[in-house]
Amino acid sequence: MILTKVDYFENKGQDNYWEIKDVNLGMFSLIIGQNATGKTRLVNVISGFAKMLSKKIPLIQTGNWNLKFRNQTTNVDYEYHLNISKGVVNLEEVKLGKKLLLKRQKEQGELFSNTKNKMIPFNPPEDELTVHVRRDVKEFPFLEDFLRWSNNFHGYSFTNVKPDHITIPGKSEILLEDLSTTPYLLIEALKTKDIIKTIKQDFSSIGYPIKRIAVNPKKITGASNDILFATVWENDLSCTTDQLSMSQGMYRAFSLIIIIEYLLRLKKECTVVIDDLGEGLDYQRSSKIIDLLIEKLDKSQIQLITTSNDRFLINAVDLKNLNLLERKGHFVFSYNYKNSKEKFDEFVYTGLSNFDFFSGKMYKEWSQS
Amino acid sequence: MKKIAIFVEGQTERIFVEKFLIEYFGYYKIELELQKYLGTKGIKFLGKRENPYAQFFVLIFDVGGDSTVVTALKERAENMINNSGYSYILALQDLYPRKREEKNIVIETFGKIFKDYFFADKLKLILAIMEIEAWFLADYNLFGRISPLATTKLIQEKIGVDLIHDNPESYRHPSSIINQIYSIFGQKYKKREKQSYQIVYKIDFPFLICTEIILDKVSSLKYFIDCLDMSFS
Numbered sequence: 001m002i003l004t005k006v007d008y009f010e011n012k013g014q015d016n017y018w019e020i021k022d023v024n025l026g027m028f029s030l031i032i033g034q035n036a037t038g039k040t041r042l043v044n045v046i047s048g049f050a051k052m053l054s055k056k057i058p059l060i061q062t063g064n065w066n067l068k069f070r071n072q073t074t075n076v077d078y079e080y081h082l083n084i085s086k087g088v089v090n091l092e093e094v095k096l097g098k099k100l101l102l103k104r105q106k107e108q109g110e111l112f113s114n115t116k117n118k119m120i121p122f123n124p125p126e127d128e129l130t131v132h133v134r135r136d137v138k139e140f141p142f143l144e145d146f147l148r149w150s151n152n153f154h155g156y157s158f159t160n161v162k163p164d165h166i167t168i169p170g171k172s173e174i175l176l177e178d179l180s181t182t183p184y185l186l187i188e189a190l191k192t193k194d195i196i197k198t199i200k201q202d203f204s205s206i207g208y209p210i211k212r213i214a215v216n217p218k219k220i221t222g223a224s225n226d227i228l229f230a231t232v233w234e235n236d237l238s239c240t241t242d243q244l245s246m247s248q249g250m251y252r253a254f255s256l257i258i259i260i261e262y263l264l265r266l267k268k269e270c271t272v273v274i275d276d277l278g279e280g281l282d283y284q285r286s287s288k289i290i291d292l293l294i295e296k297l298d299k300s301q302i303q304l305i306t307t308s309n310d311r312f313l314i315n316a317v318d319l320k321n322l323n324l325l326e327r328k329g330h331f332v333f334s335y336n337y338k339n340s341k342e343k344f345d346e347f348v349y350t351g352l353s354n355f356d357f358f359s360g361k362m363y364k365e366w367s368q369s
Numbered sequence: 370m371k372k373i374a375i376f377v378e379g380q381t382e383r384i385f386v387e388k389f390l391i392e393y394f395g396y397y398k399i400e401l402e403l404q405k406y407l408g409t410k411g412i413k414f415l416g417k418r419e420n421p422y423a424q425f426f427v428l429i430f431d432v433g434g435d436s437t438v439v440t441a442l443k444e445r446a447e448n449m450i451n452n453s454g455y456s457y458i459l460a461l462q463d464l465y466p467r468k469r470e471e472k473n474i475v476i477e478t479f480g481k482i483f484k485d486y487f488f489a490d491k492l493k494l495i496l497a498i499m500e501i502e503a504w505f506l507a508d509y510n511l512f513g514r515i516s517p518l519a520t521t522k523l524i525q526e527k528i529g530v531d532l533i534h535d536n537p538e539s540y541r542h543p544s545s546i547i548n549q550i551y552s553i554f555g556q557k558y559k560k561r562e563k564q565s566y567q568i569v570y571k572i573d574f575p576f577l578i579c580t581e582i583i584l585d586k587v588s589s590l591k592y593f594i595d596c597l598d599m600s601f602s
Binding site: 283284287312315346348349350351352353355356 | 408410435436437438439440443462467471474475477478479482
């Protein structure tokens with residue numbers, strides 16, 4: 001299942017009201033917008049919903065999510081509407097096309113039973129989501145779709161990856177939670193045949209040719225156990241480079257390549273969100289990394305949603321994959337191929353770069369000015 | 370000295386335009402400078418053919434893979450015409466991957482982008498149809514000069530393309546035709562620098578420029594020559 005549409009608001013009628021509308025997503029989507037438009041906030045809206053659903057975080061206190069999903073296997077579209085205010089679930093509604101599967105207001109609700117073929121009443125606690133209190137794979141299979149999606153959701157911040165920031169995962173699920181588990185994920189990845197060869201090829205293809213990858217334990221003062229560090233041997237160097245000596249951009253790219261290859265080999269449907277992709281990389285490598293990701297994920301089961309302001313990265317993708325965020329006060333609107341098809345189609349004839357479409361606001365009425 | 374700039378979208382076009390200008394105007398009339406756009410790394414100076422007796426200075430600006438001809442024009446044209454004394458800027462790009470029937474939309478859209486600039490009439494868009502390689506194919510004996518295995522007769526036999534009678538502008542993807550021709554003598558057309566020099570320097574330019582029947586067929590090449598004549602007049 002993939003996420004196909006996001007509409008969200010919070011604190012309506014209050015000073016801190018914020019709304020984002022009409023974000024349309026596909027298997028690959030690049031969200032762009034000027035600084036302080038709401039890119040990271042959008043990522044947090046999506047991540048927050050997924051993590052709340054998978055119980056990685058407690059119920060978010062306030063928010064209104066109107067999300068659409070597509071089950072790629074059955075080709076059906078779900079709509080999930082969730083409104084939470086002060087920790088109380090005011091509204092939770094799930095539709096499959098036009099068919100209502102769940103409608104609940106606070107402690108009163110009904111949901112569609114597949115085995116009984118009718119809506120049945122239920123009374124969930126007002127501070128719990130339905131998926132957390134009513135599960136039955138045969139009776140309510142749609143709830144399983146949402147749980148599966150949220151359990152296979154991975155959100156990463158490219159900017160937050162730092163060579164000297166290492167998370168030691170207590171349990172294996174945490175391996176994929178963060179890009180800072182890289183050396184530990186590498187140890188896990190080594191169990192998979194040929195994975196290192198592919199990682200070396202991928203890393204070389206974005207301009208970091210290497211001949212060897214290793215993981216080494218190091219004693220750190222104050223730590224009870226040795227900590228693992230990743231090491232690479234670049235082709236043009238006569239010594240190895242451990243992760244502490246890597247540039248931020250290099251290490252970010254290295255971590256991302258490892259995690260993407262690992263996820264690909266799991267052969268599971270999943271949604272990956274990467275905030276600020278390309279940050280810290282030079283222009284050649286930022287366009288190469290997006291090319292690499294698009295090529296690797298093509299025809300895979302991985303949905304990739306990224307944000308960036310990088311001109312060269314924006315120029316490297318198909319215009320139809322862009323969501324261009326524009327903020328007016330508390331309101332953010334997303335221009336994309338679905339809601340602005342005419343402008344997107346017209347722009348193709350200009351011969352300009354995608355970045356001009358964004359910087360010149362050509363997704364609006366440019367040609368009639 | 371009159372200054373003209375020609376923006377091209379890649380290495381092959383840059384090499385072709387440089388050679389074309391020398392063949393068309395002769396060494397003695399022009400001074401050439403070659404630059405390549407390298408994204409955030411700036412602009413690389415590729416070389417200069419100095420000529421103290423030149424009547425025209427021509428800058429060939431290769432926009433490289435990280436921009437487009439129209440974007441580079443949009444970013445630079447105003448300053449070049451206002452402050453650097455350029456009289457005309459020609460923008461040469463392939464119509465491909467747009468479709469043949471979209472040619473007029475591309476030209477109209479180009480007009481819309483620059484319609485409010487005072488220098489709009491100093492900019493000329495030349496669309497090679499469908500690719501600049503169509504102009505190479507117009508010199509139908511070119512490949513026989515590259516390999517004795519690639520005569521027009523053999524090309525027709527092996528890949529079914531009649532270079533003498535076809536209009537190369539009718540080919541949807543001319544560079545793939547060249548690739549097929551190269552395969553006859555065991556090579557691939559990869560547009561690498563050495564290969565671009567090899568093919569461009571084997572073109573019979575007087576034949577291309579002076580053969581009426583060729584210019585009647587290859588309208589985009591004729592338009593390129595018309596734009597040069599107009600800019601240099």
